[in-house]
Amino acid sequence: MAHGEVIQGRWSNRMTFILAASGSAVGLGNIWRFPYTAGEYGGGAFVLVYLLCIAAIGLPIMAAEIMLGKRGRGSPVSALTALARAHNAAGAWRSIGWLGMLTGALILSFYSVIGGWTLDYAVSAAAGRLAGLDAARAHDLFSAMIGDPYRLFVSHTLFMGLAMLVVARGVSGGLERAIRWLMPTLFVLLIGLVVFAAQTGDFVRGLRYLFEPDFAAFGNRAGEAVLSAMGQAFFSLSLGMGAIMVYGAYMQEGTVVGRSTVLIAGIDTLVALLAGMVVFPIVFANGLEPAVGPGLIFETLPIAFAELPAGRLFATLFFILLMIAAWTSAISVLEPAVAWLAEATHATRRRATLLAGGTIWLLGIACLLSLNNWSHITLFGKGILDLLDFVTSNVMLPLGGMLIAVFAGWVVSRSATLETFGISDRFTFTAWRLLVRYVAPVGVACVFAHAVGLL
Ligand code: PFF
Numbered sequence: 001m002a003h004g005e006v007i008q009g010r011w012s013n014r015m016t017f018i019l020a021a022s023g024s025a026v027g028l029g030n031i032w033r034f035p036y037t038a039g040e041y042g043g044g045a046f047v048l049v050y051l052l053c054i055a056a057i058g059l060p061i062m063a064a065e066i067m068l069g070k071r072g073r074g075s076p077v078s079a080l081t082a083l084a085r086a087h088n089a090a091g092a093w094r095s096i097g098w099l100g101m102l103t104g105a106l107i108l109s110f111y112s113v114i115g116g117w118t119l120d121y122a123v124s125a126a127a128g129r130l131a132g133l134d135a136a137r138a139h140d141l142f143s144a145m146i147g148d149p150y151r152l153f154v155s156h157t158l159f160m161g162l163a164m165l166v167v168a169r170g171v172s173g174g175l176e177r178a179i180r181w182l183m184p185t186l187f188v189l190l191i192g193l194v195v196f197a198a199q200t201g202d203f204v205r206g207l208r209y210l211f212e213p214d215f216a217a218f219g220n221r222a223g224e225a226v227l228s229a230m231g232q233a234f235f236s237l238s239l240g241m242g243a244i245m246v247y248g249a250y251m252q253e254g255t256v257v258g259r260s261t262v263l264i265a266g267i268d269t270l271v272a273l274l275a276g277m278v279v280f281p282i283v284f285a286n287g288l289e290p291a292v293g294p295g296l297i298f299e300t301l302p303i304a305f306a307e308l309p310a311g312r313l314f315a316t317l318f319f320i321l322l323m324i325a326a327w328t329s330a331i332s333v334l335e336p337a338v339a340w341l342a343e344a345t346h347a348t349r350r351r352a353t354l355l356a357g358g359t360i361w362l363l364g365i366a367c368l369l370s371l372n373n374w375s376h377i378t379l380f381g382k383g384i385l386d387l388l389d390f391v392t393s394n395v396m397l398p399l400g401g402m403l404i405a406v407f408a409g410w411v412v413s414r415s416a417t418l419e420t421f422g423i424s425d426r427f428t429f430t431a432w433r434l435l436v437r438y439v440a441p442v443g444v445a446c447v448f449a450h451a452v453g454l455l
Contacts, residue, residue, distance in 0.1 A: 027329030042217025069248025116155025201281025
């Protein structure tokens, strides 16, 4: 394939790829979703399974996605098409790209609503509305927000608009610039919050809750708990839908796949664990429930900020940074579809973004209504937003990831992968091949089987 023809851009250097991919990985998944999901399934045992999934399934699949992108150089659909053709495999492999775009659209529709919450809270914090909150008032404040469809509509629209703005401007103009300074700042603030939680929260209990595996906490929901831990690993690492693949396509030739993978996954995991170390000590110190669901950080962190000197400033800063972290992830969810639309229809990036983003924005409205006016519409006991969150992370991403692993491990030749990996370390490469051919696909299949009671 002629590279220059399809590719939508190129990162300006090696560090930018790492930053962009970490920007994609680190987001609401780490700070909003990880604590509340861990809290729903009882803590330590969930965290242990999550970490195992990162190591045995997430790492090899992330390397596979980067490798496929770097080799295929295009949107996931065209990269997979080109690679399948080069290896005389069926063109149908490109459907992994289609599945990815559908998954991405569904994810972004609810992700943007939650991104809107962070915007809303940043404004509330700046206006001093979070000052002096106790647990009961923090709960009321959150309920008031999600009960108000107009307010949610405004913040969802703003958030989606921000994501579309960056994607429309393209890889180096938009994506790169937004990401460069955010990650370090967020990291420093999170460390500061951990120190605060250690001083004022019930730190020991929080740590034990996170790191002491107690499988009895799964109760009779072990299948669902393990499935959710795996889904969280996929969601948090941005795997299974082509987001990391399309970022890999913009990678410079000389960047090595293996080391980048470990770095990105390491940063992502660290941020999630730090978020847990902030949230749970505060939860226990204030006699709150870890299992309150998606409102967890919005109901707990404001209490901590209320006690902090200069709490108003820190709260504002925190929600702004969280919003930006969500923003850099949202753009990566949108990118595969926009890259494909721009390639396939020769539309400008701006048009492609408007089309994909507009559709997702509409879907997002259904998500936000499911929190209030449409809360009676449920399936399997879940409203639209919760259902999309559950199905995309726990079913669609792992399914996409499993197919990616099979494609990278069994279809693409050993020599082609070795060349693209760009490493001289044969041992690492052999280990990766083993993981991606056997461990990752079989692992996902086993978790699925366990969830439906077959194993
Ligand atoms: N990894 C992002 C987060 O943790 O918030 C969410 C995400 C981004 C999921 C990109 C999937 C994706 F393709």
